[in-house]
Amino acid sequence: MKRLTVLDMGFIHLERRNQPLHVAYLTLLRPPADAPPDFAQTLVARLRSYASPLPPFNQRLESRLGKGFWVEDPEFDIAQHVVHLALPQPGTMDQLLAMVSRMHASHLDRAYPLWRTYIIEGIAGGQIAIYSKVHHAVADGVAGTRLFLRSMSLNPNDILPPPWAVPPQGRRERPSGLLAAPVDGVVKLAGRFGGVVEHLPTVYRELRKARQDRRDGNVDALSGHQAPPTILNQPISASRRYLARSYPLARIKAASRTLGCTVNDVMLAMCSHALRRYLIDQRALPSEPMIAGVPMSTRRDKSDVGNQISFLLANLGTHLADPAERLRVIRASVEHSKQRYAPMKPGAILGFAAAQMLPGLVNMLLAPKRGRLAFNLVISNVPGPRSPLYWQGCAVEGMFPVSVLADGMALNITASSRADALDFGVLACRRTLPNVESLMDYLGDGLDEIERLARMTIAVGRPVPMLEGEPTAELEVLSPAASEPAP
Amino acid sequence: MKRLTVLDMGFIHLERRNQPLHVAYLTLLRPPADAPPDFAQTLVARLRSYASPLPPFNQRLESRLGKGFWVEDPEFDIAQHVVHLALPQPGTMDQLLAMVSRMHASHLDRAYPLWRTYIIEGIAGGQIAIYSKVHHAVADGVAGTRLFLRSMSLNPNDILPPPWAVPPQGRRERPSGLLAAPVDGVVKLAGRFGGVVEHLPTVYRELRKARQDRRDGNVDALSGHQAPPTILNQPISASRRYLARSYPLARIKAASRTLGCTVNDVMLAMCSHALRRYLIDQRALPSEPMIAGVPMSTRRDKSDVGNQISFLLANLGTHLADPAERLRVIRASVEHSKQRYAPMKPGAILGFAAAQMLPGLVNMLLAPKRGRLAFNLVISNVPGPRSPLYWQGCAVEGMFPVSVLADGMALNITASSRADALDFGVLACRRTLPNVESLMDYLGDGLDEIERLARMTIAVGRPVPMLEGEPTAELEVLSPAASEPAP
Numbered sequence: 001m002k003r004l005t006v007l008d009m010g011f012i013h014l015e016r017r018n019q020p021l022h023v024a025y026l027t028l029l030r031p032p033a034d035a036p037p038d039f040a041q042t043l044v045a046r047l048r049s050y051a052s053p054l055p056p057f058n059q060r061l062e063s064r065l066g067k068g069f070w071v072e073d074p075e076f077d078i079a080q081h082v083v084h085l086a087l088p089q090p091g092t093m094d095q096l097l098a099m100v101s102r103m104h105a106s107h108l109d110r111a112y113p114l115w116r117t118y119i120i121e122g123i124a125g126g127q128i129a130i131y132s133k134v135h136h137a138v139a140d141g142v143a144g145t146r147l148f149l150r151s152m153s154l155n156p157n158d159i160l161p162p163p164w165a166v167p168p169q170g171r172r173e174r175p176s177g178l179l180a181a182p183v184d185g186v187v188k189l190a191g192r193f194g195g196v197v198e199h200l201p202t203v204y205r206e207l208r209k210a211r212q213d214r215r216d217g218n219v220d221a222l223s224g225h226q227a228p229p230t231i232l233n234q235p236i237s238a239s240r241r242y243l244a245r246s247y248p249l250a251r252i253k254a255a256s257r258t259l260g261c262t263v264n265d266v267m268l269a270m271c272s273h274a275l276r277r278y279l280i281d282q283r284a285l286p287s288e289p290m291i292a293g294v295p296m297s298t299r300r301d302k303s304d305v306g307n308q309i310s311f312l313l314a315n316l317g318t319h320l321a322d323p324a325e326r327l328r329v330i331r332a333s334v335e336h337s338k339q340r341y342a343p344m345k346p347g348a349i350l351g352f353a354a355a356q357m358l359p360g361l362v363n364m365l366l367a368p369k370r371g372r373l374a375f376n377l378v379i380s381n382v383p384g385p386r387s388p389l390y391w392q393g394c395a396v397e398g399m400f401p402v403s404v405l406a407d408g409m410a411l412n413i414t415a416s417s418r419a420d421a422l423d424f425g426v427l428a429c430r431r432t433l434p435n436v437e438s439l440m441d442y443l444g445d446g447l448d449e450i451e452r453l454a455r456m457t458i459a460v461g462r463p464v465p466m467l468e469g470e471p472t473a474e475l476e477v478l479s480p481a482a483s484e485p486a487p
Numbered sequence: 488m489k490r491l492t493v494l495d496m497g498f499i500h501l502e503r504r505n506q507p508l509h510v511a512y513l514t515l516l517r518p519p520a521d522a523p524p525d526f527a528q529t530l531v532a533r534l535r536s537y538a539s540p541l542p543p544f545n546q547r548l549e550s551r552l553g554k555g556f557w558v559e560d561p562e563f564d565i566a567q568h569v570v571h572l573a574l575p576q577p578g579t580m581d582q583l584l585a586m587v588s589r590m591h592a593s594h595l596d597r598a599y600p601l602w603r604t605y606i607i608e609g610i611a612g613g614q615i616a617i618y619s620k621v622h623h624a625v626a627d628g629v630a631g632t633r634l635f636l637r638s639m640s641l642n643p644n645d646i647l648p649p650p651w652a653v654p655p656q657g658r659r660e661r662p663s664g665l666l667a668a669p670v671d672g673v674v675k676l677a678g679r680f681g682g683v684v685e686h687l688p689t690v691y692r693e694l695r696k697a698r699q700d701r702r703d704g705n706v707d708a709l710s711g712h713q714a715p716p717t718i719l720n721q722p723i724s725a726s727r728r729y730l731a732r733s734y735p736l737a738r739i740k741a742a743s744r745t746l747g748c749t750v751n752d753v754m755l756a757m758c759s760h761a762l763r764r765y766l767i768d769q770r771a772l773p774s775e776p777m778i779a780g781v782p783m784s785t786r787r788d789k790s791d792v793g794n795q796i797s798f799l800l801a802n803l804g805t806h807l808a809d810p811a812e813r814l815r816v817i818r819a820s821v822e823h824s825k826q827r828y829a830p831m832k833p834g835a836i837l838g839f840a841a842a843q844m845l846p847g848l849v850n851m852l853l854a855p856k857r858g859r860l861a862f863n864l865v866i867s868n869v870p871g872p873r874s875p876l877y878w879q880g881c882a883v884e885g886m887f888p889v890s891v892l893a894d895g896m897a898l899n900i901t902a903s904s905r906a907d908a909l910d911f912g913v914l915a916c917r918r919t920l921p922n923v924e925s926l927m928d929y930l931g932d933g934l935d936e937i938e939r940l941a942r943m944t945i946a947v948g949r950p951v952p953m954l955e956g957e958p959t960a961e962l963e964v965l966s967p968a969a970s971e972p973a974p
Contacts, residue, residue, distance in 0.1 A: 017504075017594065041576050080726065080917070083589070084582070088573035088608055089528050095571070102570070106593045107504065111724030111918045121575055122609075237598030239567065430567070431598045 002059075004068035004137065011137040012061065012068060012110075018238040019406050020107045022114070024133035025148060025416075026100055026244055026425065028398035029391060031128060032156065040121035040128055043392055044084040047119070050165040051078040056138050057164035060113050073113055080112050081164075087122035096123060100131050101242040101430065104402050114138050115164070127397065132163075136404065145382055145399075145416070152389040152396065159393055226315075227373035228286035230279065231433065232411045239430035243440045244400035246421040247447055255447075258454035261331050264381055266450055267422065268292065268330050271379050271413050272316040273323065273446030274439050281438060289329065290318040293375035294337075312337035313375055323449045377411045378403070384418045400425040411436070489546075491555035491624065498624040499548065499555060499597075505725040506893050507594045509601070511620035512635060512903075513587055513731055513912065515885035516878060518615060519643065527608035527615055530879055531571040534606070537652040538565040543625050544651035547600050560600055567599050568651075573609035583610060587618050588729040588917065591889050601625050602651070614884065619650075623891065632869055632886075632903070639876040639883065646880055713802075714860035715773035717766065718919065719898045726917035730927045731887035733908040734934055742934075745941035748818050751868055753937055754909065755779065755817050758866050758900050759803040760810065760933030761926050768925060776816065777805040780862035781824075799824035800862055810936045864898045865890070871905045887912040898923070 004012070015021045031039045052058070059070040087095050099120065108114045114135035121128055132148070139147065147163045160166070227233075247270075249263075256266045271292065279285040294312040314337065317329035382401055389396045400423045401414040410429035415422050424443060428436040491499070502508045518526045539545070546557035574582050586607065595601045601622035608615055619635070626634065634650045647653075714720075734757075736750075743753045758779070766772035781799040801824065804816035869888055876883045887910045888901040897916040902909050911930060915923040 018596075018598070038576060044575075075918075075921070079585075083585075084575045086573045086575035086609055088531075088571045089525060098566075105596070107725070109505075109592070109725040111505070111726065122573060238594070238596040239598065431562075434562075 001072075002070045004061075004070065008137040009068045011135065015107075016407075018236055019404075020105070021136045021404055022104075022108055022133045023136055023139075023404060024100075024104060024131060024402035025145070026096075026242075026398070026400040026402055027130040027132070027148075027391070027396060028400075029128045029130065029394035030397050031126065031394050040084070040119060043128070044082065044119050046159075046392070047082045047117070047162050048078045050162055052076070053078075053081075053113075053164035054167065057081075057113055057115060061110050061137075076113070080109075081116050083116060083118045085118050085120045087120060089122075091122045091124040093123075096120065096129055097242050097244060100129075100244075100402065101240045103131055104133070104242055104427070105238055105240045108133065108135055117162070128394065130391075131402075133402075145384060148399075149385060149389070152385070152391045154387055154389065156390045156393055156395065158390065162392075226288075227291040227376045228288040229373070230286050230290060230376050231282060231284045232376050233373055233408050234410055234429075234432050235407050236405055236410050236429040237431035240405070241428045241430045241433070241436050242402055243426040243428075243437060244398070244424065245440050245443065246398055246423050247444065249417060249420050249422050251447060251451065252422055255450045255454040258457055259327065259450070261327070263417070263422075264294075265327065265331050265334060266447075267381055267415055268294070268314055268316065268334070268379060269323070269327050269450055270443050270446035272318055272326055272330060273449055274442035275316065275377075276318045277442040277445065278436070278439050279318070281435070285318065287319055289320075290316045290377075291373075291375040292316050292377055292379040294334070295378070295380045314379070323453055327450070327453065373408075377409060377413065379413045380415070381422075382414060382416045384416045384423075386419060388419045398423050403427050405429055488559075489557045491548075491557065495624040496555045498622065502594075503894075505723055506891075507592070508623045508891060509591075509595055509620045510623055510626075510891060511587075511591060511618060511889035512632070513583075513729075513885070513887040513889055514617040514619070514635075514878070514883060515887075516615045516617065516881035517884050518613065518881050527571070527606060530615070531569060531606050533646075533879070534569050534604070534649050535565045537649055539563070540565075540568075540600075540651035541654065544568075544600055544602060548597050548624075563600070567596075568603050570603060570605045572605050572607045574607060575609070578609045578611035580610075583607065583616055584729050584731060587616075587731075587889065588727045590618055591620070591729055591914070592725055592727045595620065595622055604649070615881065617878075618889075620889075632871060635886075636872060636876070639872070639878045641874055641876065643877045643880060643882065645877065649879075713775075714778040714863045715775040716860070717773050717777060717863050718769060718771045719863050720860055720895050721897055721916075721919050722894050723892050723897050723916040724918035727892070728915045728917045728920070728923050729889055730913040730915075730924060731885070731911065732927050732930065733885055733910050734931065736904060736907050736909050738934060738938065739909055742937045742941040745944055746814065746937070748814070750904070750909075751781075752814065752818050752821060753934075754868055754902055755781070755801055755803065755821070755866060756810070756814050756937055757930050757933035759805055759813055759817060760936055761929035762803065762864075763805045764929040764932065765923070765926050766805070768922070772805065774806055776807070777803045777864075778860075778862040779803050779864055779866040781821070782865070782867045801866070810940055814937070814940065860895075864896060864900065866900045867902070868909075869901060869903045871903045871910075873906060875906045885910050890914050892916055 011021045036042075053076065055072075056070060058072055058076050060073045062069050062071045085099070087099065103118060108116060115138060116133055118131040119128065120131065123129060147166065150166045151160045151163045153160055252263055252266050256263050259266075272290075275290060276285060292314045294314050312334055315329050315333035317326035320326045320329065380401075380403070384399060396418065398421075399416050399418050401416050402425055403412040403414045405412055405427060410432040412427045413424065414427075415424045417423075424440070426436070426439055428439075498508045523529075540563065542559075543557060545559055545563050547560045549556050549558045572586070574586065590605060595603065602620065602625060604617060604619040606615065606617055610616060634653065637653045638647045638650045640647055739750055739753050743750050746753075759777075762777060763772060779801045781801050799821055802816050802820035804813035807813045807816065867888075867890070871886060883905065885908075886903050886905050888903050889912050890899040890901045892899055892914060897919040899914045900911065901914075902911045904910075911927070913923070913926055915926075
């Protein structure tokens, strides 16, 4: 029996009918060439044979005297957690995404351990999809990725136990320990059902300072109340629209090298282009630039094995028609944000967690003026593996994050890097954002635009002007089980 | 715009995370012999072509100043309501029931009209399944059946519009009007989130009278606090186990004729046998008889076109090992209950609705002694069509009701009669009632037992002794669209 941290308890109490607080991954697998027709069925049977999971996967929530505890479930039933599904004919990717949208809208049952893995067959072309969800009180996105990677291998013939059966010695710290431990002392959620923050977190003070910077004349500094109201910032329904697409990492990296910026900058520029186009279609583009909250995992020094997580505010420059100008604005605001928040570890960690999970709460804290927001949406980039990986004998052909929405935050864009691709997962409120499917095409158009910009830069022989500053951080790269010794 | 009745608003407010308040039907269809492989896909496309539904199917809930209203949804999107699914391999009935269990556990999104129809292909043997759910604030089980029947035909070549597109002139009263109107003046749910009943309904007074009867020495009268505590009467999880099986109506009718009792009595005896066996397996059989709450639709006179709905308490005699003795107890208590409640129309209607929906509330009202219940579970028998029917060109081979659970009421047994079968749908809390699958086999054993009893009766040449009284009521029979003129 283990008491829930204050932060994890917050994830339980802040869950709403229209706001489930679980995170997930949609993984696309390519079965071996000689796989028999009942391959998926055999896979489900094998996964279900791991019927005695290890903590936290065998623990369920129990409330005693108003406090939350994780207790081992003596009646653990693997059939509740490993579910076999199939797409109907003709088995298109659109049908798969519609299915994931429905599954992600559905709550986990608190009477059971808070995770579930679906194995989906029937995809035209022969792939198998895994939709794997876990409550945020159990694990966050980064920890979830780590755990999933532990069950993956560089070798197609290696069949490792699934995440819930990876022995503790082969596993890092308990997933949310990463976030929970340092946060515990920083923030307390008061009241059983409110989620009122007693102690203002460091991130709040820091963002206040940024506002002062701005008053002092630094145009690239972002204050905490600069995001304009948009159609993204409305109450949400309980229904979701999930979209996923991969873009070649080689294209993104080549453009970033030519333009002298990071992969993250290019990703933000793609999002900026897509948002601008989408909001023009919807006749809802604000005249002021939209602001993204960007949780970022950075590592400046190879010797630094710990995590440095920063929470940045990025000016997306969506009001600017010129892509070069937009990229300049994005890079300048990210650079400023990085310098501002680099020393802010515990608060930044909270910022990361809170922005992932409770954007409404963060907005409330950061935007004291009614109707003004700290940011319009969360855009994140979860670092993934650099090498091609295999899971249960299948090549991993996609690892798309499925994140969280909240009232006032109807869109989330999360990408995950993988070997040669950047896998984008876009989660939207189905009702609030009509025709949001077009955003995916616009992300691709955004990449085309960046590449045109890079070609122009080569043609004129000089990079797009940017701020002076230290070299930008690279993405941290997580490693699969087989390529990294257990700690 | 139309205001919700007090009863319908109760169904909204009393919904909980672990207690969704929608009802559903699982319908099994046999496509025509010459159906092409993409038959289900074509069916989904045809159903989606009815994209402008009629009230109440185009209305969503809106709260204004604490009151609930049905308002037309100007952005109605048929894709949210008609969903295409498939079973994974090998496509067994168990897989279908597991899928229905998961779907029934999932809430409808209140931002949209509160109904959804799933078309499920991939069943081994070639059937197609329809799982069709509607919130109880929109329609109750009987009204839902009527509406569904309106879109069915006696002729396989007749393809009628689906329920949401049946024109008003061909439809009866608004579904829940049946229940809502007379109840409005009888009961008021006070407080926005409580569900406290201000005016004690008639059913309460009547049951109090029954308790007096019992004190006066009538052993067949059931008081309102006679149900023993059982494992069925515990808090429930949010997960469900749904089971469905058909039994030949001819067998049930033959046995009831020989034994001189009704189809309902035989159904209750089957349930009694199954519950007794299941609770013996679980080492949880109470020494006192279990009591069922039985909403019953009766019609004594062919000329009476209105509805007479009674809510009965039936002593199931689960403490008795002898099947003849059990049947006698069931028949006697049902007979007494019928005579008691026959004149009680508005209250009985409330009893029907409340017992279907709010057994916890009814129990609270009827069982003032702590720990004593008015009944242990709800068993109902929804009258269906007498003739073989077709829907969208497919023969209907099963119409299984999927009802509602509530805290303290972890099991529901609802049967629906259809042409030559009685279709049983059993809904259980997945966590509270382990191995509840065995109940289905035990229902069959229960029917075998009744038939043995009937054979013995024939052998000895006299019926099982029962109470004197008027002839027992027969089930009301609902009619499909094609066989009945519009009112």
